[in-house]
Amino acid sequence: MLDHHLKQHPRAVWVHLYSKHMHLLEHPQQNIITTVHSHLEHEHPQTLIADFDATVLTLKTLLKQAQRPWYQPVSILLLQVKEPLDHPLSHLEIRAISEVGYAAxxxxxxxxxxxxxxxxxQPKDSTVxxxxxxxxxxxxxxxxSLFLFSIWMDQ
Structure with missing residues (x-):
């Protein structure tokens, strides 16, 4: 499914998510472009994200390093959890990871x-x-409109 989305959205940003760092990847070569380590501790023994704000800050820092023009924001983000976990991700953790992407x-x-x-x-579109x-x-x-109105008033 990931390969399908990578081919369908060639301008999407692909990120590997770990508890202490994140990788920005280039597709289709699957090369790591850059790695950003967390500025704050967001590791927790039972969940991938313990500090939401620290994770958002780390992702924002990583996305700034993506080679994109200033006028072209990240529209599609592919977040792949690569951290080895003892348990499958719960719906709450998946939602938190999604919200990290939207907040970034x-x-x-x-x-x-x-x-x-x-x-x-079924990811939602960001209303923000x-x-x-x-x-x-x-x-x-x-x-x-104000510019045109000021020109009209000068005449």
Whole structure:
């Protein structure tokens, strides 16, 4: 399933998630582009994410290092849990991992286990990104309208 999404979305960002660090990967070569170690401790003996904010900060730092233009945000994020765990991920942990991706700025987040199986079959679209987009469009329209109005008043 991961290979299918990598082929379907060639501009997607692929990240391997561990408890103490994350890898940004290049596809289709599967080379590690960069590794970011956590600034804060977010390791817990019973779950992958113990500190949500520390994990978001680590992912944001990693995503800044992705070779993307400033005007092109991360729209699709493929998060693959590579940490060896004693237990399968619970629905709560999968949701927390998804929310880490949304909080880091992704619009759609797909979560995979180490065997490349999709863990969240119906990811939601981020409403925060669409609100930011709508606000930016409104700001541009209002600014352009005021500019045209000021030109009209000068005549």
């Amino acid at each position: 700025g992704a619009r759609v987040v797909h979560v995979y286990n180490s065997e490349d199986h999709l863990l969240n079959p 990104f669409t609100l930011v987009q709508a606000s930016a469009k409104l700001f541009l329209v209002l600014g352009f």
